[in-house]
Amino acid sequence: MHLVRHTPFLKAVLWHSITAFGGPNGHYGMMLKTFVHQRKDITENELVDFVSFCNMLPGASSTQTLTLIGYKRGGIPLAILTLIIWITPACLLMGGLSFLLDYFSDQSINTKIFHFIQPMAIAFIAFSAFRIFKIAVNNTITRVVMVVAAIATFLYFKTPWVFPALLVMAGIATNFSDKRIPQKEVPPKQIKWGNLLIFLALFGIAGYFSETSTKNNWPNHKAFNVFESHYRFGSLVFGGGDVLMPLMYEQYVVRPTTQRIIDSKRDVLKMEQQDFLTGSGIVRAIPGPVFSIGAFTGGMVLRGDNTFFSQALGCFLGGIGIFLPSALLVLFFFPVWHNLKKYAVIYRSLEGINAAVVGIMIGATIFLINATLVNEIWHNSRIGWLDVAVVITTFSLLQFTKIRAPFIVLACLLLGLVYSFS
Numbered sequence: 001m002h003l004v005r006h007t008p009f010l011k012a013v014l015w016h017s018i019t020a021f022g023g024p025n026g027h028y029g030m031m032l033k034t035f036v037h038q039r040k041d042i043t044e045n046e047l048v049d050f051v052s053f054c055n056m057l058p059g060a061s062s063t064q065t066l067t068l069i070g071y072k073r074g075g076i077p078l079a080i081l082t083l084i085i086w087i088t089p090a091c092l093l094m095g096g097l098s099f100l101l102d103y104f105s106d107q108s109i110n111t112k113i114f115h116f117i118q119p120m121a122i123a124f125i126a127f128s129a130f131r132i133f134k135i136a137v138n139n140t141i142t143r144v145v146m147v148v149a150a151i152a153t154f155l156y157f158k159t160p161w162v163f164p165a166l167l168v169m170a171g172i173a174t175n176f177s178d179k180r181i182p183q184k185e186v187p188p189k190q191i192k193w194g195n196l197l198i199f200l201a202l203f204g205i206a207g208y209f210s211e212t213s214t215k216n217n218w219p220n221h222k223a224f225n226v227f228e229s230h231y232r233f234g235s236l237v238f239g240g241g242d243v244l245m246p247l248m249y250e251q252y253v254v255r256p257t258t259q260r261i262i263d264s265k266r267d268v269l270k271m272e273q274q275d276f277l278t279g280s281g282i283v284r285a286i287p288g289p290v291f292s293i294g295a296f297t298g299g300m301v302l303r304g305d306n307t308f309f310s311q312a313l314g315c316f317l318g319g320i321g322i323f324l325p326s327a328l329l330v331l332f333f334f335p336v337w338h339n340l341k342k343y344a345v346i347y348r349s350l351e352g353i354n355a356a357v358v359g360i361m362i363g364a365t366i367f368l369i370n371a372t373l374v375n376e377i378w379h380n381s382r383i384g385w386l387d388v389a390v391v392i393t394t395f396s397l398l399q400f401t402k403i404r405a406p407f408i409v410l411a412c413l414l415l416g417l418v419y420s421f422s
Contacts, residue, residue, distance in 0.1 A: 022121025029124030090288025153363025
């Protein structure tokens with residue numbers, strides 16, 4: 001394959017990686033604007049399909065969705081390049097932060113420049129929900145699924161399993177009737193599950209070397225520990241960064257201080273509470289995937305070795321470890337998923353799953369508006385109403401103009417810069 005012909009696409013991915021704020025839901029709106037409406041790399045239906053599929057997998061869902069866009073356009077080689085370009089800027093920033101914490105405190109960072117990024121991200125989520133609604137919600141059952149998913153998302157937004165649970169229940173709900181989508185096609189060939197063994201083998205090997213190196217006190221055992229712990233997070237976390245953060249906090253901040261670990265005298269990975277909170281705050285203020293915090297935590301837990309190489313290795317292993325499962329799962333399972341869709345029962349499930357995705361986006365939009373804009377208006381009417389204006393203006397620009405997403409982000413950053421001097 002001649003990757004050179006995909007240079008414009010990879011440039012678009014790079015632009016996306018340095019301007020995509022707002023977490024997964026915000027990223028979807030930007031993908032819709034950039035890769036569907038402007039570049040036409042995929043259709044709206046394909047994006048809905050990708051988002052639905054990735055939300056059922058553990059790991060970084062927006063990373064998996066973008067990887068699939070590259071896969072659809074140029075196969076596995078382009079998918080891998082897409083993934084690397086997407087995660088590199090954020091991982092470099094977060095890895096660099098692990099070095100910079102020695103030189104400045106989090107109090108010195110003026111975060112006002114990022115103030116209008118959140119209302120902008122809310123507008124991107126609302127835009128994405130509005131556009132996908134017209135495709136995914138077109139009958140009574142999908143409307144019911146959408147409303148239930150929106151209410152459940154609003155009420156249980158911070159509950160880890162609410163999103164996969166909603167998708168599973170939605171898929172079941174639209175299978176109660178076979179009148180809309182009867183089974184007409186010949187069932188596809190037998191599915192080959194062999195590729196799954198690679199993912200499971202890496203999981204087992206990483207765990208074995210991590211435990212063995214710690215028990216035998218190998219000189220570089222912490223490097224094995226870093227890769228294993230981050231690979232485990234990337235393999236098992238559903239619900240994105242909001243679920244990942246508390247799990248990492250327990251692993252690196254709480255666990256090392258427990259009596260059991262102290263009594264065992266194990267040399268485990270650990271971080272200071274303030275350092276972790278600083279990283280978890282900064283990662284939400286930079287563009288790119290929230291899972292890039294793996295580069296930060298990997299560097300921080302190896303910073304105690306007092307060598308530049310060890311800390312840089314920790315950044316690399318943390319970043320690779322946390323994103324590798326997402327890539328393996330999505331690239332190995334998507335062909336299986338594509339094959340499974342030939343069954344009417346799966347196709348009917350997709351009908352409900354896609355409607356649930358719309359409901360989740362609507363619920364997320366309402367939750368974020370209630371948690372941020374309403375609070376801002378209540379306590380600071382001037383800046384609160386300015387946030388509302390940013391939401392309305394961003395949505396209008398996305399819906400009625402051809403202005404590219406990166407320029408909207410830059411405009412909000414400039415507005416934040418002006419605000420930071422006020």
